[in-house]
Amino acid sequence: MNSNRCAICRALKQICDPNCKYKAHFPSNDTRFEDVQQIFGAANVANKLNSLETEEQRKIAANSLCYAAEARRRDPKSGIAGMVQHHESILNDVEQDIKFAENELKTNMGPDQVPKFVPVPIPDGFLTTVDDASTSAGPSAGPSATLPKNHE
Numbered sequence: 176m177n178s179n180r181c182a183i184c185r186a187l188k189q190i191c192d193p194n195c196k197y198k199a200h201f202p203s204n205d206t207r208f209e210d211v212q213q214i215f216g217a218a219n220v221a222n223k224l225n226s227l228e229t230e231e232q233r234k235i236a237a238n239s240l241c242y243a244a245e246a247r248r249r250d251p252k253s254g255i256a257g258m259v260q261h262h263e264s265i266l267n268d269v270e271q272d273i274k275f276a277e278n279e280l281k282t283n284m285g286p287d288q289v290p291k292f293v294p295v296p297i298p299d300g301f302l303t304t305v306d307d308a309s310t311s312a313g314p315s316a317g318p319s320a321t322l323p324k325n326h327e
C-alpha cells in the first residue's frame with residue numbers, strides 16, 4: 176500500500192500515481208478533506224475535479240468545496256446560506272451606522288458640509304488567505320473563497 180496517497184485516492188481505495196490530479200488540492204495530510212468527504216462524498220469530489228480542465232479551476236473548486244463543507248459543519252442547517260445571511264446582516268448594520276453618522280453630521284455641520292459616502296473597490300485577492308497569496312500566481316489568479324484561518 177502507498178501511504179502517501181492523496182486524501183481522495185485513499186478514500187476511494189485506489190492507487191495514487193505521481194500525476195494524480197487531486198494530490199495538489201487534497202494531499203494525504205489534508206485535514207479539510209474529512210469535512211469535504213462527509214458532506215460531498217469522495218467520488219463526487221473526484222468527479223467534479225475530473226470534469227474541470229485546468230489546475231486553476233481545480234484549485235478554485237477544491238477551495239470552494241472546503242469552504243462549503245466547513246460552513247456546513249459549523250452550521251449544519253444553513254451552511255453557506257447561513258453565512259451569507261450573517262454577513263448580509265453585518266453589512267446592513269454597517270450601512271445603518273453610516274446613515275446614522277451621516278444624519279448626525281448633517282444636523283451638526285449642515286447638509287452641504289457632509290461628504291458623500293464612496294464605496295471602496297475590493298482589491299484582487301481580498302478573500303485569499305496568507306497561504307493562498309504566497310502560492311498564487313499573482314493578481315491574475317483572482318479571488319478564491321477560503322475561510323480565515325482563525326478557527327483552530
Ligand SMILES: [Zn+2]
Binds near residue numbers: 181182197
Ligand atoms: Zn491521488
